Every structure is written in C-alpha cells, then in structure tokens.
Amino acid sequence: xxxxxxxxxxxxxxxxxxxxxxxxxxxxxxxxxxxxxxxxxxxxxxxxxxxxxxxxxxxxxxxxxxxxxxxxxxxxxxxxxxxxxxxxxxxxxxxxxxxxxxxx
Numbered sequence: 493x494x495x496x497x498x499x500x501x502x503x504x505x506x507x508x509x510x511x512x513x514x515x516x517x518x519x520x521x522x523x524x525x526x527x528x529x530x531x532x533x534x535x536x537x538x539x540x541x542x543x544x545x546x547x548x549x550x551x552x553x554x555x556x557x558x559x560x561x562x563x564x565x566x567x568x569x570x571x572x573x574x575x576x577x578x579x580x581x582x583x584x585x586x587x588x589x590x591x592x593x594x595x596x
Contacts, residue, residue, distance in 0.1 A: 497576045500524065504532055505565060505573040508542055514560035533563060541569035 497505070507513060507521050515533065519526050536542045544561045552559040565573070 496579060497572055499580070500528060501532055501536060502573060502576040502580065504529060504536065505541065505569055505576070508563050509565050509570070509573060512562045512564060514547075514562050516560075518563070536569070537563075539568075540566055541572050542566060 503522050503524070504518060507518055510521075513521065515526070515530060518524075518533070519529050522529065533542065533544075537544055542563045543566055544563050547560050547562060549559055
C-alpha cells in the first residue's frame with residue numbers, strides 16, 4: 493500500500509485541479525517555496541498523479557520568456573486528492589473533539 497500523501501502534496505494537487513498550472517504559478521498560488529514545489533511535482537509525476545506538457549515554443553518566444561511546463565491531474569491524481577482530503581477532514585474532526593456543548 494502506498495504511503496498516504498502529505499499536506500504539501502495535497503495542496504499542490506488541489507491547486508493543479510483548479511486548472512492548468514505551470515511551476516512558478518503553483519509557487520505563487522500555494523505560497524510554497526520553489527524548492528518544495530518542484531521536487532514534489534516530480535514525485536507526483538513519477539507516481540502518475542499529474543502529467544506535464546510543454547507549451548509550444550512559439551508562444552514562449554512571442555511572449556519573450558522560457559517555455560512553461562503545464563501540469564494536469566490524472567484520474568489517479570483526482571482519486572488520491574479525494575482520499576487525502578477525506579483523511580485530512582477526519583483528522584481535523586478528531587482534533588476538534590466531540591461537540592458536547594459543555595464549556596471546558
């Protein structure tokens with residue numbers, strides 16, 4: 493059984509789910525450092541949870557910048573994100589404790 497995804501991986505997957513995103517955009521949208529985002533993207537890609545595609549070189553040249561690699565969730569990535577989100581929700585409920593209505 494594979495190890496459950498950590499919060500950083502889940503955060504990146506959730507951000508990728510919002511729409512095609514390239515590396516530096518993910519850094520900006522998540523607030524995570526690039527030294528965290530890029531290695532995590534590599535692991536997620538090797539695990540089959542995201543795919544990457546390079547944009548057309550002509551677009552980058554027209555805009556005067558390097559090409560961007562855009563990431564998308566795979567079906568397995570969508571499933572892993574849903575499972576991870578459920579696990580985080582269960583943990584959050586446990587941390588909140590029972591709703592007894594008594595002041596402690």
